[in-house]
Amino acid sequence: MSEHDSAKSRFTSLVQEHFSALYGAARRLTSSPSDAEDLVQDVCLKAFESIDELERIEFRRAWLLKVLYHKFVDRRREISRSPVDQADTGADSFEPEQIARSEIRPDEQLDQDARIAQITRAMGILNKDDCSLLALHDIEGYSLDELQQLTGLNTGTIKSRLYRTRSKLGRLLSSEALQQPILKVVGGKE
Amino acid sequence: MNCTEFSEQVTALTAGAMPEASRDEYLAHAKVCAGCDAALRGRRATLAMERLPVEQPPAGLFERIATDVTRSRPQRGTSRSFWTGAAFGGAVAASLLAIVLMLGVFELPADQPQTVAAFYVSADEPRMMHVAIEVDRALPGAEISILLTGNVEVQGFGSRRELNWSDNLDAGINKLSLPLIASGEGGGQMVVRLSHPDSEQLFVIDLPLDS
Structure with a gap:
């Protein structure tokens, strides 16, 4: 077995069983399958770079999901520097067959898509650790005890941080900028 | 309860x-x-x-x-164009305050910066500061620099203290939107430098912390 085959085999044994969960989480956070693939690729690269640590970790899936939410925040911040916010345009997310499969009417689907886009934008503004903690608990379903073992924080601290982060997320969702489409920058004459 | x-x-x-x-x-x-x-x-x-x-x-x-x-x-599936010009877009909580820099096309010497306004920043959330730059004629290839002092950051740029880019300013009002967030006590200041082959101008915006 070549060195690469050996590395790939080791990586596969640690990550493959969690890959569907990773992709599912990534797909919820992104507007297109290609963005989700980029995100899980970032997570897998980090996992491979940290493979010795990953091998020792008991809560491997939670560790991988935590990395995923960190990478998600990084990517949202990168996008916020871009002249074009792809999450707003939805240019690469239109999938007619998906709408056809849905039981939701197209106008309702658009409302829901806009709502989810607002939520993901707001999540992308959160502190990375706060975002991952909130997501692991509220979205991925990890219990306080599991989060305690994962983070080393006591449950009182975790509860307090969850409350603060939910409040911040709620305030962000009420803020004006998140209700608006792409911000216009230099060059436009008013 | x-x-x-x-x-x-x-x-x-x-x-x-x-x-x-x-x-x-x-x-x-x-x-x-x-x-x-x-x-x-x-x-x-x-x-x-x-x-x-x-x-x-x-x-x-x-x-x-x-x-x-x-x-x-790894080969990325897609590549993103990051900030290549004067663009700040996207996901930021807003506090709207337009600061208008009325320019007679950089007629003041660069060594006399003007303090034009104050904008209150928060440590809890980024606030969007809108700067309207008015010029009386088009300025292609104008150089724009943002220099930050104190405990204030441009959201998404971490601890970077200076951001530079060039853009074509139209005659009339050009809008620059900057998401700002306080990173510590005391607020800070922002120096906006506009330069063109003909001249250069500095403006200082105070950024006190909203307590």
């Missing part, structure tokens, strides 16, 4: 797993408590994310990624 109890039960509240009488009591608390009201909105948002359908990865994706990451540098 206090905030701790509310926090403990917010998941049951949003999941509809609470008797009606209790539910009314909790909702009444949220009406008079801004923090819990925001936490309720935040929990509703995470619940919406939780309830999204879970998609399965395309066939062969794991194999391809596993091969890429264990062999060498």
Whole structure:
């Protein structure tokens, strides 16, 4: 077995069983399958770079999901520097067959898509650790005890941080900028 | 009813797993408590994310990624164009304040910076500062620099103290939107430098911390 085959085999044994969960989480956070693939690729690269640590970790899936939410925040911040916010345009997310499969009417689907886009934008503004903690608990379903073992924080601290982060997320969702489409920058004459 | 109890039960509240009488009591608390009201909105948002359908990865994706990451540098599926011009866009909580820099096309010497306004920044959330730059003729290839002092950051740029780019300014009003967030006590200042082959101009904007 070549060195690469050996590395790939080791990586596969640690990550493959969690890959569907990773992709599912990534797909919820992104507007297109290609963005989700980029995100899980970032997570897998980090996992491979940290493979010795990953091998020792008991809560491997939670560790991988935590990395995923960190990478998600990084990517949202990168996008916020871009002249074009792809999450707003939805240019690469239109999938007619998906709408056809849905039981939701197209106008309702658009409302829901806009709502989810607002939520993901707001999540992308959160502190990375706060975002991952909130997501692991509220979205991925990890219990306080599991989060305690994962983070080393006591449950009182975790509860307090969850409350603060939910409040911040709620305030962000009420803020004006998140209700608006792409911000216009230099060059436009008013 | 206090905030701790509310926090403990917010998941049951949003999941509809609470008797009606209790539910009314909790909702009444949220009406008079801004923090819990925001936490309720935040929990509703995470619940919406939780309830999204879970998609399965395309066939062969794991194999391809596993091969890429264990062999060498992975080939990205897409590439993003990051900030290439004067663009700040996207996800920022806003506090709107337009600061208008009325320029007679840089007629003042560059060594006399003007303090044009103050903009209150917050450590809790980024606030969008809109700067309107008015020039009396088009200025192609104008150089724009932002220099930050003190404990203020441009959201998404971490501790970077200086940002530079060039852009074509139209005659009339050009808008620059900057998401600012305080990173510590005391606020700071921003120096906006506009330069063109003909001249250069500095403006100073005070950025006090909104206490």
